Amino acid sequence: MTAQISVAILGASGRMGAEAVQAVERADDLELVAALGRQDPLQAILDSGATHIVDLTVPDSSEANVRFAVEHGIHAVVGTTGWSDAKRARLQELLAAHPGTGVLIAPNFALGSVLASAFAAQAAKYFESVEIIELHHPEKIDAPSGTAVRTAELVSKIRSAARVPASPDATETEMGGARGADVDGVRVHSVRLRGLVAHQEVLLGSAGEQLTLRHDSFDRVSFMPGVLLGLRTVASRPGLAYGLDSYLDLGGNA
Numbered sequence: 001m002t003a004q005i006s007v008a009i010l011g012a013s014g015r016m017g018a019e020a021v022q023a024v025e026r027a028d029d030l031e032l033v034a035a036l037g038r039q040d041p042l043q044a045i046l047d048s049g050a051t052h053i054v055d056l057t058v059p060d061s062s063e064a065n066v067r068f069a070v071e072h073g074i075h076a077v078v079g080t081t082g083w084s085d086a087k088r089a090r091l092q093e094l095l096a097a098h099p100g101t102g103v104l105i106a107p108n109f110a111l112g113s114v115l116a117s118a119f120a121a122q123a124a125k126y127f128e129s130v131e132i133i134e135l136h137h138p139e140k141i142d143a144p145s146g147t148a149v150r151t152a153e154l155v156s157k158i159r160s161a162a163r164v165p166a167s168p169d170a171t172e173t174e175m176g177g178a179r180g181a182d183v184d185g186v187r188v189h190s191v192r193l194r195g196l197v198a199h200q201e202v203l204l205g206s207a208g209e210q211l212t213l214r215h216d217s218f219d220r221v222s223f224m225p226g227v228l229l230g231l232r233t234v235a236s237r238p239g240l241a242y243g244l245d246s247y248l249d250l251g252g253n254a
Contacts (some may be wrong), residue, residue: 005231008034008050008204010065011057016220020054023224030150030231042068052231059142063087070094070101078105079223079232081146083242088166092240102234106244107146107227113200114244116215117147120202122152123211125162127204130155131180135191135199143190144181147200150243155202 007024011017012035022113024032034048038057042065045053054073056064061083069076071094082104083091095101108114124130132155134148144152164184180189198217218225226244233247241247 004029004031005235006031006049006051007054007231007235008032008036008048008052009056010036010091011038011055011080013037014056014076016223017123019220019224023228024231026158028046030228044051045056045069045074046072047249050074051176052077052234053079054086054227054231058082058231063091066103066253067094070098070103071100073098073239075234076102076103076137078103078226079109079227081107081142083146088240090225095239097206098237099236102237102241102243104234104237104238104244104247106226106230107150107166108198108241109230109244110198110215110223111217111226111229111244111248112218112222113147113198114226115219115250116200116202116213116250117151118245118250120204120213121158122153123156123204124155124202125164127206127211127216128141128165129203129205130159131167131203132183132186133189133191133201133203135193135196135201137196137198138192138194141193144188145198145200145210147198148188148190149183151202152183152188154245155186159185161243 007030009017009020010151012021021035033050034044055062055078057080062080066076134145180187199213201214203212210222231241
């Protein structure tokens with residue numbers, strides 16, 4: 001019988017954290033050994049014997065949490081936002097000194113969302129125009145969402161490699177923010193509305209046609225299969241993986 005993976009969840013009292021606690025407890029191959037709240041010391045991770053952590057905390061503490069894990073040879077699956085290029089670069093330097101440790105930073109754990117972003121990136125090289133609309137609940141603290149930023153990065157990379165020109169836009173004057181954020185040359189628009197959970201549309205257009213790829217998460221339970229996939233895979237992928245798409249069989253195109 002395969003040994004269970006010992007998991008500590010950081011941010012266990014939050015909405016995502018509570019779902020992750022239940023998901024890990026239901027999984028036969030995983031064992032929840034610690035569920036940490038905001039005030040709990042990181043030493044509790046070591047005391048619990050955890051070999052893996054799931055970080056679902058806040059941007060201000062996530063980097064320190066993950067660095068602590070890596071320094072102690074503990075694999076990390078991270079769903080917290082705010083991992084800038086600079087933070088990821090610092091983490092890669094640390095991982096170079098701990099070559100057996102794996103970290104997955106996933107802007108979105110919903111498999112459908114990850115696939116939709118990958119499909120949109122592939123489609124984007126065939127269309128003249130592309131824009132992204134992301135829609136979330138009003139408690140979300142960052143805009144654009146990490147998922148939208150990741151999608152824009154994938155779209156931009158694919159279009160650049162295919163030498164597709166920038167989306168046409170004759171705008172000369174605008175109210176601040178009317179055209180959304182510019183993420184690697186892709187316009188991203190954020191909606192915050194009561195009743196929403198997590199939703200994204202990628203709009204692709206050319207003369208006479210439009211393709212829309214939309215994904216909807218109606219409940220945070222939709223993120224749990226991706227969290228479990230990350231926990232089951234991260235130890236076999238030493239180093240830093242950014243985006244759950246790197247753990248999926250997408251033909252190396254995402």
